[in-house]
Amino acid sequence: MRRILTAFALLAALLVAPAAPAAAAVTPVQVYGAWHCGNDFCTWGTTRTVAEFDTQNHWLIDRGDGRPSVNVVVLSFVDPAKLLHLTDDATTVDGIPRGITPEIVGYFTSRGIRVMLSIGGITYTDAWNAALAENAAQFGRNAADAARRLGVGIEIDYEENTSPNLTGLQAFIDAYRAVLPYDATGANPAARLTIDVAAGDRWLIALNRKATADWLRTDRPVLDYANAMVPARPASASSAVADWQEHIDGKSNYSPPVPPLAPAKFTAGLYVAYGNRPLPECTDYATSLQRATGTFVQSAAPNGAGTTAGLLGYMFWAAERPSTRGIGTVPPNTCQGGTGAGATAYQIQIPMPALRQS
Incomplete structure (x- = not known):
């Protein structure tokens, strides 16, 4: 009888015990990429042969086992x-740097790697302002034509912090989308149009507010996604996560407020090249930030926008020679052991799959 009572007691305890909390949803990393600065510090002003380019960049197409x-x-x-x-000069042809050729694009696309062109960067903030003020719609059409001609997407990197020309940028985007409508499947590489925002919500505030409210919505998307750029210098895992969480939460205390951004609508930026020593993100996945922050990036919950957990993935700044100072990612400081090993650990799909939309 005592055994029967004990059994009933155990059964009752199981029935009334609270359920264990469900494990956080883990979403596969879909975007895993690198900004690329060429061999001349992000100007791409010189035509290069594919053979020479490969000697400096082979790690991007081969992590050590033949996979990118x-x-x-x-x-x-x-x-x-x-x-x-559509300038033609010593470093430019039809408005595109001479080093960005169909052959260099094909070096990547022939191996299933998507290619995009970044327009701007902080060096070209004044040029962005001038182009938007002069003829934003024609600027957008020219960008779309270049994208179609080369078979690439376009990234908007407009780093005007104080008073961005958002009316002009809207006209640029409208003109681009009139030529190349939003394509959720990703089948048309030229239709991929993205934007860079700050690491968190406290810089490029007006641009970020506009992008989040009007262009990165899940119910009527205009841009495919945003990249949360790297901060001024490499950060700790906790600092990086805190920045990315700001995008998910928004800033309700700002006036006007910054709305929350769906996790499925942005990537997280990390350095692979900075200063005069190799970074783990490039050379040692086991101690890297992409490993340390992986749980957050794959399971960050929506907080007012979106329905699925997890950011889209990672973007790394930057391949080859991003700065006149520092070692970059050229031999012998290539990134198979960090970035490449991360691609294996996260089972990155190549080619990139259709992206989550919410």
Whole structure:
């Protein structure tokens, strides 16, 4: 009888015990890419052979087992004013840097790696302002034509912090989308149009507010996604996560407020090249930030926008020679052991799959 009572007691305890909390949803990393600055510090002003380019960048297409280390590269940067005017000069052809050729694009796309061009960067903030003021719609059409001609997407990197020309930027985007409508499938690479925002919500505030409220909505998307750029210098895992969480939460205390951004509508930026020593993000996945922040990036819950957990993935700044100072990612400081190993750990799909929309 005592055994029967004990059994009933155990059964009752199981029935009334609170259920264990469900594990956070883990979403596969879909975007895993690198900004690429070429060998001349982000100007791409010189035509290069594919053979020479490969000697400096082979790690991007081969993590050590024949598979690429990334599924997207963003060739950085295009001068906005030159693209508007379709400039031909010593470093530019039809507004595109001479180093960004169909052959270099094909070096990546032939291996399933998506290619995009970044227009702007902080060096070209004044050029962005001038192009938007002069003829924003023509600027957008020229960007769309370049994207179609090269088979690439376009990234908007407009880093005007104080008073961005949002009316002009809206006209640029409208003109681009009139030529290349939003494509949720990702089948048309030229239809991929993204924007860069700050690491968190406290810089580029007006741009971020506009993008989040009007262009990155899940119910009527205009841009495919945003990249939360790297901060001024490499950060700790906790600082990086705190910045990214700001996008998810928004800033209700700002006037006007910044609305929350769906996790499925942005990527997280990390450095792979900074200063004169290799970073773990490049060379040692086991101690890298992409490993330390992986749980957050794959499971961050929506907080007012979106329905699925997890950011889209990671973007790394930046391949080859991003600065006149520092070692970059050229041999012997290549990134198979960090970025490439991360691609294996996260089972990155190449080519990039259709992206989550909410």
